[in-house]
Amino acid sequence: MASEAELEEVFRLAEAAGISQIATPVGEQLAANWLTVSRFREVHGLATRSLLIEVSPAALHYAGRAFSATGNPTAALTHYQQALLLYREVGDRAGEAAILNSIGNVQRSRGDLEAALTQFQQALPICQETGDRAGEAATLNNIGSIHYNRGDLKTALTHFQQALTAHQETCNRHGEATTLNNIGSIHYNRGDLKTALTHFQQALTAHQETGNRHGEATTLNNIGSIHYNRGDLKTALTRYEQALTIQQETGHRANEASVLTNIGMVHRGRGDLEVALTFYQQALSIQQDAGDRAGEATTLNNIGGTHRSRGDLEAALTHFQQALPIFREAGDRAGEAAALNNIGMVHYSRGDLASIHR
16 A cells, blocks of 8 residues: 555646646545544645646545635635536436535535534435435434524434444544544533543543544543533533543634634633633634524623623623524524523613513
């Protein structure tokens, strides 16, 4: 098997000679390898070069995934939609299903859960028809994530457990780790922190074994949240800072914002309100640039809460009112309830009892 350096040299030579029959498959192999270990910026550069030689659906897909990870969902969707047309033209059903999943993931990150679920439900029967167990597992995991985002933890867990079985049957440690992390999140939201931590630690081991830096960071972030909820702010901050370093190294902007938000929460919990606001503002900027509406709403809510703690009720109310319609757009009923409660608390603090009942 050729080394990475040898593949890069073959690609460079084929690129210089304009030999697409060599450059395209070698570029696709390199991109697939780099995505596995979260080298998103390098995938972006490689896919861009590959597309100048030949517009292949796989190169479009890899470029889209790099754009999505580095905070450009609009460019990601453009590449995915082009790839989808090409896969359908050549009758590549497995490629079609993979692209439908990727399109759904972008729509989910934008808070459009209905559109995302439609894409995933189109992908699932294709995977089942073609006997693609790995693709089926990934799709089940994505469908579970939609139910998780909607607050239907029971249905989400059912899909995650089905996905976990399929990943284990196909010896897909990468997918197994992602699904273990998601199952841990279910238990976390149910308040079972011990079981959640067990799943997160299993996921972390698998991510580290497979070199999945993005997955490792996501799981470290979740482990940090366990410690945060237990009141161990020091350990929580350590895990968050480890996650942040990895997310910044890999260029995964959306997840970087999530970690910045959590670091802000630690500082807020310590009473360092100005420091907390700094981290929240950094997160908000990334979320707005990336079109992460769900994350934006959560961060606006956190900023509002910090201003309320500082006694600045006007600024608090402004941020809560900005968060509320975004939660409603995303169908996040829990977030909507939290924002409404926060708005009510501001009016209560002002003595404006009439506004509470509007």
